[in-house]
Amino acid sequence: MAEMIKKTVYPRIGFLGNPSDGFRGKTIGFPFRNFAAEVILWPSESLKFILNADDQDEFASVFELYRVTQSSGYYGGVRLMKAAITVFVRFCQTKKIRLHRRNFTLEYRSTIPLQRGLAGSSAIITGTIKALIEFYYLAQNLFPPAILASIVLEAETRELGIAAGLQDRVVQAYNRPVFMDFSKEAFDKNDGLFGSYKPFSAKLLPAMGLVWNQTMSESGKIHSDIKSRFEKGDKEVILAMEKFAEFAGEGMKALNEKNFQKVCKLINANFDLRRRLYGDKVVGRENIEMVETVRSLGAAAKFPGSGGSVVFVAKEDKIDRIVLELSKREYQSERIII
Numbered sequence: 001m002a003e004m005i006k007k008t009v010y011p012r013i014g015f016l017g018n019p020s021d022g023f024r025g026k027t028i029g030f031p032f033r034n035f036a037a038e039v040i041l042w043p044s045e046s047l048k049f050i051l052n053a054d055d056q057d058e059f060a061s062v063f064e065l066y067r068v069t070q071s072s073g074y075y076g077g078v079r080l081m082k083a084a085i086t087v088f089v090r091f092c093q094t095k096k097i098r099l100h101r102r103n104f105t106l107e108y109r110s111t112i113p114l115q116r117g118l119a120g121s122s123a124i125i126t127g128t129i130k131a132l133i134e135f136y137y138l139a140q141n142l143f144p145p146a147i148l149a150s151i152v153l154e155a156e157t158r159e160l161g162i163a164a165g166l167q168d169r170v171v172q173a174y175n176r177p178v179f180m181d182f183s184k185e186a187f188d189k190n191d192g193l194f195g196s197y198k199p200f201s202a203k204l205l206p207a208m209g210l211v212w213n214q215t216m217s218e219s220g221k222i223h224s225d226i227k228s229r230f231e232k233g234d235k236e237v238i239l240a241m242e243k244f245a246e247f248a249g250e251g252m253k254a255l256n257e258k259n260f261q262k263v264c265k266l267i268n269a270n271f272d273l274r275r276r277l278y279g280d281k282v283v284g285r286e287n288i289e290m291v292e293t294v295r296s297l298g299a300a301a302k303f304p305g306s307g308g309s310v311v312f313v314a315k316e317d318k319i320d321r322i323v324l325e326l327s328k329r330e331y332q333s334e335r336i337i338i
Contacts (some may be wrong), residue, residue: 005135009127013031014305015205015267019241020242022227023226024182025241025244027179028177029180030338031338032337034210035110039131040106042102045106049078051078052107052110055078056068079160081128088129088132091151101194110123112120115308118305119305125156145170145173149172150193152169178198180196180254181196183245208311208321209311209336211323240257247270262328290310
């Protein structure tokens with residue numbers, strides 16, 4: 001019988017090109033190790049889930065409930081693990097992969113800041129599916145990174161109705177920096193199953209930091225009406241998504257050439273275009289203030305996801321000073337560990 005299985009999955013930074021990953025665009029993303037989600041699985045007589053603090057349904061008072069919802073939101077990770085199991089079983093049935101009948105218990109732990117646009121949900125789902133693959137003794141070549149990412153996306157969109165771009169689980173499936181092409185042409189080359197994904201060395205990335213505020217961002221809702229406008233052929237949205245994709249392509253070239261100034265210019269342009277397209281109300285006053293604060297300290301800045309946190313790029317010798325200054329201003333900030 002299988003022993004205890006542990007799978008660790010890291011959050012991701014959308015470096016350039018987002019949010020075009022949900023609009024047939026291109027992005028650059030990478031995992032980072034400041035935080036992690038860990039899924040633990042062990043054999044048991046029945047299928048069970050261990051509740052995390054974020055899944056609690058019993059409180060000492062309404063004040064404790066208020067504190068928990070403000071710090072952790074309303075949704076825990078058990079629903080994510082249930083969705084992961086559902087899509088895993090469906091995939092195996094579709095591919096006629098036989099699964100043994102033994103049961104297990106699942107538990108998760110996560111230090112990834114919730115609803116800060118860092119792909120904490122997909123990390124738990126990805127970790128669960130990786131644990132299931134090992135528990136059922138399945139060959140890794142049945143679940144190459146591109147396929148694994150597609151299964152995780154199905155759990156979020158089809159099973160849970162989460163509004164999700166495409167890049168999060170791609171980065172987590174590969175567990176390294178990736179240039180991602182989600183264009184129709186790229187999908188057509190892969191029978192419509194996934195785009196074109198090109199991993200690259202983390203050594204190409206510049207020094208970076210992360211800053212986030214005390215208020216969570218509803219990253220699943222931040223996209224506003226842009227999706228419907230895109231599907232209706234709105235020229236402003238289509239042109240903007242094409243421009244985001246260009247940022248990713250230009251950014252990959254700049255990284256390869258070690259053109260730091262160009263990378264910073266693209267980082268800033270990515271956020272500025274997003275702000276113009278979505279509007280200040282959707283982007284959020286606190287998020288805008290966070291970007292402007294970081295820029296005032298001499299760094300380039302943008303969203304790593306949909307809001308609630310900001311990734312910033314600066315010269316190596318400036319990162320720690322900027323992190324310290326942001327902490328003095330009552331933000332939470334860390335140097336990014338890749």
